[in-house]
Amino acid sequence: MEMNDKERKRSTGRKRKIQIQKIVDKPRLQVTFSKRKNGLFNKANELSVLCGAEVALILFSPAGKAFACGHPTPDHIIDRFLDNAEASIGSSSQNRNVDELSLCQQRCMEVEKELDEEKKRGLVLQTLVNCNVGTGDDQFWWDTYVDGLSLNELEQMRSDMENLKKIVEKKVDETTSNSTASSSSPVPMPDTSMMVPYSDVNPVVGDDEMFDFSLDMNPIDAYDQFDFSNIGNANLLELEC
Amino acid sequence: MEMNDKERKRSTGRKRKIQIQKIVDKPRLQVTFSKRKNGLFNKANELSVLCGAEVALILFSPAGKAFACGHPTPDHIIDRFLDNAEASIGSSSQNRNVDELSLCQQRCMEVEKELDEEKKRGLVLQTLVNCNVGTGDDQFWWDTYVDGLSLNELEQMRSDMENLKKIVEKKVDETTSNSTASSSSPVPMPDTSMMVPYSDVNPVVGDDEMFDFSLDMNPIDAYDQFDFSNIGNANLLELEC
């Protein structure tokens, strides 16, 4: 975005540092809660995906509304946590009717495992392609690719490149002359989901759809009130498995 | 901080945009998990204080270590959550399970899709490896590769190829004049990275331009050259750039 300094001056909303203290203004609290709840779910989701970690996030709004998310499921995480902490207390979510769900979860985990191995395989292949030469930040693949070739191979490659260029140009011509049917071309549009699997696939989503990518998030219906008036700092604990 | 561009270049640690996908590299995953775990706890705490909300966050590291925090205590939140869930058996629990199921299915499909893409990428890399090693009578990978490209991709590829040709010619010159294998100089080429799906190689490219490998290629069946499942991540080079 291009702006000169004067345009900058008359910018509208400006963020300022805030103290981490209970917000008294009700509307502001509501907005903040909504925004930060979304941000928190988003970050929990990202951590889960990035690290393959099991994450559960449970929160009650000041109004007493419950939200939870987790992968594979909040109950799963809770059970594991409780089993961990108390060794053997029967969980209340055992007898739930989750046959199909648990099947899906199982499959999901299997696919994730397979994906993991496929990525490992990709790394190995990439290593081979790069001739085991580590790439610098500013190098492109052919820089290292070319490094591994002998002179003969290089000359071969040069002629290959010329042929390829012809092929490409021919293909461009074909595609251009057929441009009337461009939208219905036999070549499907590139699917960028490989590169951007979670962030930019659906740029515009509703509030509720925002975190449906991988964490199960389910707002719970209305619930009895608690007294939220005095809540202190977080009670942190770490424990070993 | 005021810095001109040259000083910028010399900076040490640089944050770059990362894909929200499972991190394969173990050390990197470990660091990311640790940092993001702290950030997540911190944000959960802030939300709790700012809005007076009850928040519980439970997570298991990939290694199986459990962490939890909550107000007033994780167990308290969990109890409340479980009571809540039990209390709402009948009306919403059915919907909730359905919701969880569909979300799980959605994630499953996404993972499967990513796996598909990863496999196609593996095919391309495999083909590349085979063509690098193999000789002559096989078609080169790009011959089939080109068939699946759209017009934009073809034009992108054409310019890529011209740059690559220059690199190859330069390399030929170097090899011819200097028997010493000098390291190739980085070629500033802003809008590429077509071939290497690990898109972080090129920070300039926009998400929309990301290339993918969802193409119909003639697979070269050489999948089981290696047993990838036995390869630990730690043994692999850092190749994610």
Added chain:
DNA sequence: AACTATCGATAAAC
């Protein structure tokens, strides 16, 4: 709810 400047989180390098 959308926008923008700012602040905070954090990826990469040390």
Added chain:
DNA sequence: GTTTATCGATAGTT
């Protein structure tokens, strides 16, 4: 751990 540049989250405004 520490540092630093960058990216993402978000406070305040409309």
